Amino acid sequence: xxxxxxxxxxxxxxxxxxxxxxxxxxxxxxxxxxxxxxxxxxxxxxxxxxxxxxxxxxxxxxxxxxxxxxxxxxxxxxxxxxxxxxxxxxxxxxxxxxxxxxxxxxxxxxxxxxxxxxxxxxxxxxxxxxxxxxxxxxxxxxxxxxxxxxxxxxxxxxxxxxxxxxxxxxxxxxxxxxxxxxxxxxxxxxxxxxxxxxxxxxxxxxxxx
Numbered sequence: 023x024x025x026x027x028x029x030x031x032x033x034x035x036x037x038x039x040x041x042x043x044x045x046x047x048x049x050x051x052x053x054x055x056x057x058x059x060x061x062x063x064x065x066x067x068x069x070x071x072x073x074x075x076x077x078x079x080x081x082x083x084x085x086x087x088x089x090x091x092x093x094x095x096x097x098x099x100x101x102x103x104x105x106x107x108x109x110x111x112x113x114x115x116x117x118x119x120x121x122x123x124x125x126x127x128x129x130x131x132x133x134x135x136x137x138x139x140x141x142x143x144x145x146x147x148x149x150x151x152x153x154x155x156x157x158x159x160x161x162x163x164x165x166x167x168x169x170x171x172x173x174x175x176x177x178x179x180x181x182x183x184x185x186x187x188x189x190x191x192x193x194x195x196x197x198x199x200x201x202x203x204x205x206x207x208x209x210x211x212x213x214x215x216x217x218x219x220x221x222x223x224x225x226x227x228x229x230x231x
Contacts, residue, residue, distance in 0.1 A: 023187040024209065025050045025077060025166060027194050031060035035068035037192070040202040042072060044209025050097055050187060052077035053084055059091050066092035082108045089114050097164075097187075099140055101125050106132045117164055121145045126158055136162045136184060143168015148176055155182035171211060178219040188212075 024041060026049050028034060034051070041049055047069075051062050053076060065074045075095035076088035085096050085105050089112050096109050101118040109116035110133060119140040120126050129137055139151050142165040146153075151165055165177050166187030177186045191208035 023048060023050055023164065023166075023185050024192045025052060025187045025189045026061075026192045026197070027052050027054045027189070028057050028061045029055055029194060029198055031057040031064055033197055033200075034061035034065040036200075036202055037197060037205065038065045038069040038072045038074075040205040041192075041209050042069065044191075044206040045213040046191075046209040047071060048073040048075075049192070050075050050077040050095075051093075053080075053088065054078050059087055062088060062093050063091040066094075079105060081105065085109055085116075086112075097138055099138070101128050101132075103128075103132055106134055110134075121150075121154075123154065123157065126154065126161060130158070130161070135160050137164070138187070139163040139165040141167030148173070148180065151177075151182070152180060155180075171208075171215065174212060174215045175219055178216060 024046065028051060041047060051058050051074060062074055062076060065072055073094055075097060076093040077097040079085050079088060079096050079098050082104050085108050088096060095115040098105055098118040101120060106116050106118055116134060117136055117138045118129050118134060119138040120129060151163055162184035163182050164185045164187055165183060169186060169188045170190045174186055177183050191212055192205060196205055
């Protein structure tokens with residue numbers, strides 16, 4: 023899952039093309055920049071086959087605006103009951119961030135079992151995720167934060183991992199420079215790893231971001 027901090031909303035459609043050409047027709051557009059909401063809207067309008075979600079969602083207002091702009095899923099850095107409730111009421115998949123058993127249990131109490139494991143790299147990495155997954159057989163994780171191409175295969179080989187988020191293929195400097203061919207190449211490299219571990223990449227918005 024490309025995790026994107028986009029500086030210019032108008033770059034969204036071209037980014038979508040680059041990802042599609044790399045065989046990775048999805049993106050999490052974070053709300054870390056003022057351009058995030060508009061970028062989601064432009065990408066959804068330009069590429070109907072692209073799965074676009076909103077990331078770094080902290081409040082119900084952000085969640086509502088992102089969904090109104092066309093976000094097909096919502097990702098949070100932590101667990102927030104109000105945001106989860108809003109997304110579920112709107113029928114939009116939501117992936118709150120967790121890093122402890124207590125946070126996982128709160129998410130389960132809220133009716134969510136597909137969760138973001140964040141920040142993965144500084145929270146014990148794959149060893150911590152595997153230990154965290156042990157008591158929670160029904161939970162699937164999206165590890166994000168500090169993960170690059172070198173770690174991708176090991177994470178994907180873990181049964182409790184449903185997807186992996188990363189920004190290495192969509193770094194802000196690549197977008198700012200309009201290095202779309204590089205984005206496509208990096209996306210294709212990631213897809214090749216996914217295929218080597220799990221087979222074909224499948225777009226399934228009902229089950230996967």
